[in-house]
Amino acid sequence: MLEYLPPLNDHNLPYPDTIHPIVVHFVIAMVLFAVLSDGIGYFTRNTRLYEVSWWNLFFATISIFIAIIFGQIEAGLAEPYxxxxxxxxxxxxxxxxxxxxxxxxxxxxxxxxxRDPKTLPLPFLVVGILLTGLVFFQVYLGDVLVWVYGLHTVPVVEAVRKGLLQ
Structure with a gap:
């Protein structure tokens, strides 16, 4: 059965490059823009921005599951040391x-x-700020995995294949 799977390239992936970061950047942008839209809408009383925020959250919710699927696949193929x-x-x-x-x-x-598309309670804004903090921490961890540990980079993949990293 393994012969039907595509061969892994020099990034240890069956496709040209990582997909997880591409999808996850949409999630990051949509969540941060939703929180920003809520904040600006709340303080300027521009309730049209609440609609912008809603649709960003809606699509971020769908997109995060796509990002997780590719993240799980790529984490498994990374052979983390x-x-x-x-x-x-x-x-x-x-x-x-x-x-x-x-x-x-x-x-x-x-x-x-x-209930009321023209109002937003302050506790929701506070949760948005906390969510922003979690997203920033998650971005930091992803950056460490790529820029410090080099997962899916050619030199690290070669070192793992040669048994130099364990």
């Missing part, structure tokens, strides 16, 4: 947690929008 394993595990745990958190925030936002 011992120095990178704990960071990869924390990044994975926080990614799955963020999928639940973003889904819950979107559901809460849907209820608020259904």
């Amino acid at each position: 011992s120095a990178s394993a704990s960071t990869l595990n924390l990044h994975t745990l926080l990614g799955w947690s963020l999928s639940g958190i973003i889904t819950a925030v979107t559901a809460w936002r849907y209820v608020l929008r259904s």
